[in-house]
Every structure is written in structure tokens, then in C-alpha cells.
Amino acid sequence: MLKIHFFQVTVSVVFLSSIYFHLAKRNIRISMVYGLQSAGVVALLFYSYLQKGSPLILVVVLATLAVKVIIAPTFFIRLINRHKFKFAVDPHVKMALGLAIIGLISGLVTLHIFSPLTTIIPANQTYLTLALASMLISVFLIANHKDALSQIVGILSLENSIVVFAIFAGLDQSSILDLGILFDIFVWLFVAIAFISMMYRHIGSIDVTRMKRLKD
Amino acid sequence: MLASIVSPSGLIILFSIFGIGGIGTTLLRGNNRAQNLWAHIFSITGALWGLIFAASALISNREFYVNGLATSFPFLSLSFHIDKLSSLFIIIICLSVLFCSIYGIGYVKSFYGRYNVGNYGFFYNLFIAAMLAVVTSSNGILFLFAWEIMSLASYFLVVYERHDHKNVKAGYLYLIMTHAATALITLAFILLFNHAHSFDFNTIRASVPSMSMALKNIVFLLAFVGFGTKAGIIPFHIWLPAAHPAAPSHVSALMSGVMIKTGIYMMIRLFLGILLPIPLWWGLTLIIVGSISCVLGVLYALTEHDIKRLLAYHSIENIGIILLGLGGAMVFYSLHLPTLMLLSLAAALFHTWNHATFKSLLFLAAGSVALATGTKNIEKYGGLIKSMPQTAILFLIGAMAISALPPFNGFYSEWLTFQSLIHGVLSGDILVKWVFLGGLVSLALAGGLALACFVKAFGSTFLARPRSVMAKGAKEVSIWMRSGMAGLAVLCLVLGVASAYIIKSLESLGREITASPRAGLITSVSSRQTLQIGHNFGSISAPFITVVAVATPLLVWFVSRYFINRHQKITSSPTWDCGTDITPRMEITSTGFARSLTMIFQPLLRSNLSYDTAPAGSLAPTSIVATVGIVDIYKKYIYGRMYSLINILSIYFKKIQNGNINAYILYILLALIIALAMGI
Incomplete structure (x- = not known):
């Protein structure tokens, strides 16, 4: 019973945080909630370690904790404070319509056509449905938000959702591969932050729609 | 002995020779002579082995499969099938390759220091190996793979002389057209796979009886347009007159003589081997398209003054003639007339072989002239028979063969096509009769026009006086080049003399292609080597015609030399020139020669005549230049309009690419949802 509650809480954290990214106005809160979402993923990975007892999984847990829960949010907050872009840029669609689309996406994944994906392990159908919805909501975040920081958080949130989906779908992979992916994310974080800094320095904003001169 | 040759090992050896030839050439960096020799010695060896291999397969009546060489790519297995049809095409390919490669040893010397001979050698051997793979594969994916390699290798050979921007442009057009054709062929195979759940030709054939007629149609x-584009049928031919002349001449010979026949090969394989039974309209379509192609092809050739483009247009004409035979065979199959089907198919196959021979010869001879003069413009030639007498004779043999003049091979295959068309006029309902009659008229017209065209080509190139400094300074080409041409010229004669036996063998081969083992043969060969069609329907004796063709000029010479002129004293003196110097400007140009015919067919060609006087408007101009031009109606009305439509659509769809990253991500989201929903 405790296990079920644990799963419900962690998956809900991932799912709700992916929705919160759409609603948040302050960039610092977005960064902190990303840390919280990642903490949910770390908790799930830690549960996996307790089940299997493999030291390599523990290494993955610790590395995920370091990269996603500590380093990434810290870097984002430092970046926000340095350039003082406290508030997120207005998205393309307003909040009400955005919420309607999120509702539509969440409803869509419960349809029968997605059942082969969400019933890979029938006992985990709810979690898989929520993880799949999180994935699509994260992609929608990248599509809807104009500021680069939200888009980067959207990509990271998408990655978290995929990890959760993989855990509940039983798509275990080698821990070495997990570490490789984490290293990739770690490097990518530096690149993304450097990109935002350069962008702000050049155009005085992190609104990607202002990069008009990059058009063909 | 034969069994060990006709085996999977024999086939592997064949491909390996070309593989070593191609890769080895690239390794011999910096030594152009070694690269040239390596590339051609291996292609000659490969061609000889291919001839031994295929001839052994035909003689021993042996066919075999190479199955089960699975690869890491899904659906792709290295499955080959050597039967009589593929053996025949291996012979056709290897004969042309053999003589073109001998010629190539001399021709490629002109590239030393200018272009990378290693690259040439690699793509040349790859191109030949791919053609052989096309005619031996028995798996759709392997076939498409080989087809694509053949197209790409030939593209790199077309743009090989890349310093000339026209070649690069021609290569671009070729690349687009060949890939459009490949797309259609791929779609055809996907539809077949969807029905048969396999890309294996035998499995597809076995599933055809349960295939709906709509799907077959x-x-x-798709296959007809796809393979027809490669074969160069009108109106999908526009790449052919541009690409074939751009390649090195012996590659042009292979492209025009052999490569376009792979389209014909696949039509025979699919329409008369796999998709049986076939409806009547398929064959009628082929005859109609063949009729149009053969007449328009030769008309466009008449207006050309680029010697290689002229030959390229004749390829379109000859593909039309082959389609007349093939279409006839398909119609006779549908009408349940197997004997006539075999006759028509034999005509198509024999003309395929003959065209490969004389067209290769003509391209090699044209290449020799172009190399010796530095231009492909016929108007700049003239009088080359004096400086290049052997090339002139060899060109003349090719010209006679393509103009269907006895005793050369072209005459016999066209005669056989006539016979099959006449049989078509005598059978079937009124629609069938009229279509065959149209084919008959087209063939007769094309034959006459082809003769006129080659009178123009030969006369303007080799007779009269040189019309340019380049023509004046021309010298006979190397022994390698002359040997290659001479081999093909001999082959033109041999195929003509032995035509009766070849036709009979091709008829028997048709039985196996169409799985009609009980079909009777309409032809017979008498003890006097006369080929007879039916009971006194038609007969021809190749040896007799050859003897007459050779003996008549000898007899005329002998009589005139030793009887008529015996007591006459021959004196040489200048020709009366009306008091003016005789200059090349007084000669009729090739454009002038073709002008009357061009004007007769003005409605078809959309030709126009314009005059340019210098100085303009003067009462006494110093020169007047008359230019006959034709409108490329295909570019103007079909491809031009298609281009405009695509352009408009592109501008419209460009709005999708608005530079907004959010929009791009939205596309990804939508595509992801659709893919997930549909994929599931």
C-alpha cells in the first residue's frame, strides 16, 4: 500500500510540475519546481536501487541527484539573478487556452488508441498514462513558451517524463547507459546556459521570437 | 565444366572482378596510366567472364538461384536468379562493355592530368557491376539497391568532365529524373509487397492470381512510367539527350546502348513474367507510346547538330521500336495467341541486342570524331573521311545498321518487328488492328527518317571539305579506340548473318520467360539458312543478302574497272568552278540538309526559321545566317508548367517554415501525436 502511495505521489509530482511550468510567471519558481520534479525521478530511481541492490544504480541515483536536483536549478537561479530576467515571457497562447490544450492532451492519452502504450504493464496503466501525458505537455511547453529558459526546462521535463515512463513500462536499461545520458544532459546544460547568456547579451532578452535575423 | 562455371561461385567471381577493378583503380593514386589500364583490364576481364558465364548458362540450359545471403538490413537479402532472360542481358551488357573498355583505354588518355582517372575507374566498374546486378537480382529491395547504385554511378560519370558547366547541369537533370523514376518504381514494389508480403519475385508471381485488377493496373x-523514364520513352525522355552526350563517349555508349535497356528488361520481367495474366490495354498502351517515341525521336534527331545528342535522340527512336515488339507480345498474350507473342517478343529482344551493338559503335565513332576535332558540332566537321578513314568506315557500318540497311543486324530485327506488326493488323478486333496499323506506319516512317538522318550525319561529318580549322587538323584516333569500334562493327555483321538462328533461339527463350512451354514456334530455318515466318507468310535469307550486299559493289567495281574503263585514259584536272574559289561555305550544312524535312513536320516539331543579317537592315549585308530552331514542347508545356506549379506550392508551403522555433516544436508535437496514434 505504501508502495502505491509512493508511486502516486512521485508520478503526480512529475505530472503536476509539467503543468505548473505552463502556469508559472517567475523564472526562479520554474527552476525550483524543475528541481522538485527531478527529485521525484530520483526517488523513483532510489526505489529501483532498493529493489535491485545494484551499486551501479546507486551511482545513477547520486549522479541524477547531483545533476538534475542540485546543479541544474542552481545554475538556472544564478543565471536569472545575474541577468535579472525574473519573469517569464508571455506564451503564444494565453493561460486559459493553454490549460484547455493541456486538458485536451491529458484526455487524448486516455483514449483507446494509446492503450497499447499505456498498458505495456497493465498494473501500471495510470502511471504510464500520466507519464505519457507529461511528455506531451512538456513538448507543448517548448512549443508554447517564447523564453529560452522555459524551453530548456521543457526539454529537461520531457526527459524526466521519459525516464518515469521507462521505469513503469519495465524498459530497464543498463546503468552505464543511464550514466551516459546523464553526462550528456550535464554537458547540454552548460551549452544551454551559455546560449541563454549569449542571447541575452546580444539582444537583451531571452525571447526567442526576437531572433528575427536568424531567419532564412 | 559448364556446371562449375554456371554456379553461385561463377556469379561471385563476376562481381568480384569489377569490385577489384573499381577499388584497385582508386588505390593507384597519382599514376594515370596504371589507373587507366587497371580499370579497363579488369572491366575487359569481367566482360569476358560474364560472356563465358552467361553463354554457359544458355548452352547448358541451366538456371539457378542464389538465396539466403541475408544482410543486416530488413527485407534485403542478396538473392539472385540466373535464368535465360538474365543470361541474355548479361551477354548484351558484357559484349558492349568488352568493346567499350578496349576503346576506353585509348579514350581515357585524354583525361590524364585534367581529371582524376581513379574516380573514373571506380565509377566505371561500379556502373557495370550495378547493371549486372539489376538483371540478375530476384529480390525487389536488392533490385532497387542495384538500380540506385547504377543511377548514381552513371550520374558521377555524366558529371565526370565537370569543368564544362553544361555537363554538371545535364547531370543534375538526370539525377532528378532518375530519382523521380525510382520513386515510382519503389512505390510499385511497395504495392506488390503489400499484397505478397515479400519482395521476392517468385513469391510475388505466386501471389498475382489473387491480386485485384485495379492494383495490377x-x-x-507506376512501373511503366518508372522504367519508361529510364528507357527514355517520350515524354519522360528529357534527361536522355542532355545526359548521354555529357558522359565520356564510351560511357555514353554504355548508357545509351545498355543502361536504358535495363528498363526494357524489367518491363519484360514484370509484364510478361510476373504480373501474368495481363489485360489487353497494357500492350496497346506500349504500342501507342512506342509509335510516338520512334517517330518523334527520329524527328528530333534530324534537327540536331550536336552529334552525340543526335545519337541520343535515336536511342529514343529505337526504344520506341523495341516497345512496338514488346507491346505486340503483350497484346498477343492477352489475345491468347502464344505463337505470335513469341514472335513479337523475339523481335523486341533481338532489337534490344542489336541496338546495344550499333548504338555503342556509333557513340564510339562519334566520340572519336569529337576527340579528334575538339567539338561535337556537326557543322564544324566535314571531309573527315580523308583524315580518319577507318573511323569513317566504322561509323558508316553503324549508320547502315541503325538505318536498317542489309546486311547488318538492324535490318533483321526491324524486319521481324514489321512481321509481328503485320500479324497484329491481321488479328484481333478493329481497335487492335488500328493500333497495330499505327505502329506499322510509325515504324516505316521512322525507318525512312532514320536513313535521311544518317545520310545527313555521315555526309556532314565525313564528306566534302573540312568546315573548320579543327576538322582540318583532325587525325585518326589510337589503335585501342579503333579496335573497340571494329569489334562492334564485326558484331553488327555477325548478328545480321546469324540472325535466323538468333531469332529462333530468342523465340524459344520467350517460352521460358512467359512460362508457355507448349507454345508453338512460328519461325523455322531452312537448310538454305532462310528464316521463314509461318507458311509462306514471309521469309528472308541473311547469308544470301550478305553475299548480294558484298558482291554487288565488288561486281560493279570489277566491271567498271576491267570492262567499261579498260580502254579509257583517266586524266586529272581542276573542276570548273564558275570562276570562283570552291570553299566549305558552299557546302550544304546539316541544318540545311534537314531543313525541308523539318519544315514538313513543322506542326509536330514546332520548328521556326529565323534570319540574322549583318549589318542589320543594310541593303547589302555582308552575311546572312539562317537558323532553324525547335521549341522543346515537353519543357515548355509539361515540365515548365510542373515547375511553375511546384514553385507556387513551395512559396505557399514556405510559410510553414517561418523561422519561429515554437512553430517547429508544435509541428513536432502534432507529428508525435499522429505517429503515436497511427503507429499503435
């Missing part, structure tokens, strides 16, 4: 149209 779609596959036919």
Missing part, C-alpha cells in the same frame, strides 16, 4: 502504370 496501378502497378503497371
Whole structure:
């Protein structure tokens, strides 16, 4: 019973945080909630370690904790404070319509056509449905938000959702591969932050729609 | 002995020779002579082995499969099938390759220091190996793979002389057209796979009886347009007159003589081997398209003054003639007339072989002239028979063969096509009769026009006086080049003299292609080597015609030399020139020669005549230049309009690419949802 509650809480954290990214106005809160979402993923990975007892999984847990829960949010907050872009840029669609689309996406994944994906392990159908919805909501975040920081958080949130989906779908992979992916994310974080800094320095904003001169 | 040659090992050896030839050439960096020799010695060896291999397969009546060489790519297995049809095409390919490669040893010397001979050698051997793979594969994916390699290798050979921007442009057009054709062929195979759940030709054939007629019709149209584009049928031919002349001449010979026949090969394989039974309209379509192609091809050739483009247009004409035979065979199959089907198919196959021979010869001879003069413009030639007498004779043999003049091979295959068309006029309902009659008229017209065209080509090139400094300074080409041409010229004669036996063998081969073992043969060969069609329907004796063709000029010479002129004293003196100097400007140009014919067919060609006087408007101009031009109606009305439509659509769809990253991500989201929903 405790296990079920644990799963419900962690998956809900991932799912709700992916929705919160759409609603948040302050960039610092977005960064902190990303840390919280990642903490949910770390908790799930830690549960996996307790089940299997493999030291390599523990290494993955610790590395995920370091990269996603500590380093990434810290870097984002430092970046926000340095350039003082406290508030997120207005998205393309307003909040009400955005919420309607999120509702539509969440409803869509419960349809029968997605059942082969969400019933890979029938006992985990709810979690898989929520993880799949999180994935699509994260992609929608990248599509809807104009500021680069939200888009980067959207990509990271998408990655978290995929990890959760993989855990509940039983798509275990080698821990070495997990570490490789984490290293990739770690490097990518530096690149993304450097990109935002350069962008702000050049155009005085992190609104990607202002990069008009990059058009063909 | 034969069994060990006709085996999977024999086939592997064949491909390996070309593989070593191609890769080895690139390794011999910096030594152009070694690269040239390596590339051609291996292609000659490969061609000889291919001839031994295929001839052994035909003689021993042996066919075999190479199955089960699975690869890491899904659906792709290295499955080959050597039967009589593929053996025949291996012989056709290897004969042309053999003589073109001998010629190439001399021709490629002109590239030393200018272009990378290693690259040439690699793509040349790859191109030949790919053609052989096309005619031996028995798996759709392997076939498409080989087809694509053949197209790409030939593209790199077309743009090989890349310093000339026209070649690069021609290569671009070729690349687009060949890939459009490949797309259609791929679609045809996907539809067949969807029905048969396999890309294996035998499995597809076994599933055809349960295939709906609508699906068969779609596959036919896709395959006909796809393979027809490669074969160069009108109106999908526009790449051919541009690309073939751009390649080195012996590659042009292979492209025009052999490569376009792979389209014909696949039509025979699919329409008369796999998709049986076939409806009547398929064959009628082929005859109609063949009739149009053969007449328009030769008309466009008449207006050309680029010698290689002229030959390229004749390829379109000859593909039309082959389609007349093939279409006839398909019609006779549908009408349940197997004997006549075999006759028509034999005509198509024999003309395929003959065209490969004389067209290769003509391209090699044209290449020799172009190399010796530095231009492909016929108007700049003239009088080359004095400086290049052997090339002139060899060109003349090729010209006679393509103009269907006895005793050369072209005459016999066209005669056989006539016979099959006449049989078509005598059978079937009124529609069938009229279509065959149209084919008959087209063939007769094309034959006459081809003769006129080659009188123009030969006369303007080799007779009269040189019309340019380049023509004046021309010298006979190297022994390698002359040997290659001479081999093909001999082959033109041999195929003509032995035509009766070849036709009979091709008829028997048709039985196996169409799985009609009980079909009777309409032809017979008498003890006097006379080929007879039916009971006194038609007969021809190749040896007799050859003897007459050779003996008549000898007899005329002998009589005139030793009887008529015996007591006459021959004196040489200048020709009366009306008091003016005789200059090349007084000669009729090739454009002038073709002008009357061009004007007769003005409605078809949309030709126009314009005059340019210098100085303009003067009462006494110093020169007047008359230019006959034709409108490329295909570019103007079909491809031009298609281009405009695509352009408009592109501008419209460009709005999708608005530079907004959010929009791009939205596309990804939508595509992801659709893919997930549909994929599931």
C-alpha cells in the first residue's frame, strides 16, 4: 500500500510540475519546481536501487541527484539573478487556452488508441498514462513558451517524463547507459546556459521570437 | 565444366572482378596510366567472364538461384536468379562493355592530368557491376539497391568532365529524373509487397492470381512510367539527350546502348513474367507510346547538330521500336495467341541486342570524331573521311545498321518487328488492328527518317571539305579506340548473318520467360539458312543478302574497272568552278540538309526559321545566317508548367517554415501525436 502511495505521489509530482511550468510567471519558481520534479525521478530511481541492490544504480541515483536536483536549478537561479530576467515571457497562447490544450492532451492519452502504450504493464496503466501525458505537455511547453529558459526546462521535463515512463513500462536499461545520458544532459546544460547568456547579451532578452535575423 | 562455371561461385567471381577493378583503380593514386589500364583490364576481364558465364548458362540450359545471403538490413537479402532472360542481358551488357573498355583505354588518355582517372575507374566498374546486378537480382529491395547504385554511378560519370558547366547541369537533370523514376518504381514494389508480403519475385508471381485488377493496373502504370523514364520513352525522355552526350563517349555508349535497356528488361520481367495474366490495354498502351517515341525521336534527331545528342535522340527512336515488339507480345498474350507473342517478343529482344551493338559503335565513332576535332558540332566537321578513314568506315557500318540497311543486324530485327506488326493488323478486333496499323506506319516512317538522318550525319561529318580549322587538323584516333569500334562493327555483321538462328533461339527463350512451354514456334530455318515466318507468310535469307550486299559493289567495281574503263585514259584536272574559289561555305550544312524535312513536320516539331543579317537592315549585308530552331514542347508545356506549379506550392508551403522555433516544436508535437496514434 505504501508502495502505491509512493508511486502516486512521485508520478503526480512529475505530472503536476509539467503543468505548473505552463502556469508559472517567475523564472526562479520554474527552476525550483524543475528541481522538485527531478527529485521525484530520483526517488523513483532510489526505489529501483532498493529493489535491485545494484551499486551501479546507486551511482545513477547520486549522479541524477547531483545533476538534475542540485546543479541544474542552481545554475538556472544564478543565471536569472545575474541577468535579472525574473519573469517569464508571455506564451503564444494565453493561460486559459493553454490549460484547455493541456486538458485536451491529458484526455487524448486516455483514449483507446494509446492503450497499447499505456498498458505495456497493465498494473501500471495510470502511471504510464500520466507519464505519457507529461511528455506531451512538456513538448507543448517548448512549443508554447517564447523564453529560452522555459524551453530548456521543457526539454529537461520531457526527459524526466521519459525516464518515469521507462521505469513503469519495465524498459530497464543498463546503468552505464543511464550514466551516459546523464553526462550528456550535464554537458547540454552548460551549452544551454551559455546560449541563454549569449542571447541575452546580444539582444537583451531571452525571447526567442526576437531572433528575427536568424531567419532564412 | 559448364556446371562449375554456371554456379553461385561463377556469379561471385563476376562481381568480384569489377569490385577489384573499381577499388584497385582508386588505390593507384597519382599514376594515370596504371589507373587507366587497371580499370579497363579488369572491366575487359569481367566482360569476358560474364560472356563465358552467361553463354554457359544458355548452352547448358541451366538456371539457378542464389538465396539466403541475408544482410543486416530488413527485407534485403542478396538473392539472385540466373535464368535465360538474365543470361541474355548479361551477354548484351558484357559484349558492349568488352568493346567499350578496349576503346576506353585509348579514350581515357585524354583525361590524364585534367581529371582524376581513379574516380573514373571506380565509377566505371561500379556502373557495370550495378547493371549486372539489376538483371540478375530476384529480390525487389536488392533490385532497387542495384538500380540506385547504377543511377548514381552513371550520374558521377555524366558529371565526370565537370569543368564544362553544361555537363554538371545535364547531370543534375538526370539525377532528378532518375530519382523521380525510382520513386515510382519503389512505390510499385511497395504495392506488390503489400499484397505478397515479400519482395521476392517468385513469391510475388505466386501471389498475382489473387491480386485485384485495379492494383495490377496501378502497378503497371507506376512501373511503366518508372522504367519508361529510364528507357527514355517520350515524354519522360528529357534527361536522355542532355545526359548521354555529357558522359565520356564510351560511357555514353554504355548508357545509351545498355543502361536504358535495363528498363526494357524489367518491363519484360514484370509484364510478361510476373504480373501474368495481363489485360489487353497494357500492350496497346506500349504500342501507342512506342509509335510516338520512334517517330518523334527520329524527328528530333534530324534537327540536331550536336552529334552525340543526335545519337541520343535515336536511342529514343529505337526504344520506341523495341516497345512496338514488346507491346505486340503483350497484346498477343492477352489475345491468347502464344505463337505470335513469341514472335513479337523475339523481335523486341533481338532489337534490344542489336541496338546495344550499333548504338555503342556509333557513340564510339562519334566520340572519336569529337576527340579528334575538339567539338561535337556537326557543322564544324566535314571531309573527315580523308583524315580518319577507318573511323569513317566504322561509323558508316553503324549508320547502315541503325538505318536498317542489309546486311547488318538492324535490318533483321526491324524486319521481324514489321512481321509481328503485320500479324497484329491481321488479328484481333478493329481497335487492335488500328493500333497495330499505327505502329506499322510509325515504324516505316521512322525507318525512312532514320536513313535521311544518317545520310545527313555521315555526309556532314565525313564528306566534302573540312568546315573548320579543327576538322582540318583532325587525325585518326589510337589503335585501342579503333579496335573497340571494329569489334562492334564485326558484331553488327555477325548478328545480321546469324540472325535466323538468333531469332529462333530468342523465340524459344520467350517460352521460358512467359512460362508457355507448349507454345508453338512460328519461325523455322531452312537448310538454305532462310528464316521463314509461318507458311509462306514471309521469309528472308541473311547469308544470301550478305553475299548480294558484298558482291554487288565488288561486281560493279570489277566491271567498271576491267570492262567499261579498260580502254579509257583517266586524266586529272581542276573542276570548273564558275570562276570562283570552291570553299566549305558552299557546302550544304546539316541544318540545311534537314531543313525541308523539318519544315514538313513543322506542326509536330514546332520548328521556326529565323534570319540574322549583318549589318542589320543594310541593303547589302555582308552575311546572312539562317537558323532553324525547335521549341522543346515537353519543357515548355509539361515540365515548365510542373515547375511553375511546384514553385507556387513551395512559396505557399514556405510559410510553414517561418523561422519561429515554437512553430517547429508544435509541428513536432502534432507529428508525435499522429505517429503515436497511427503507429499503435
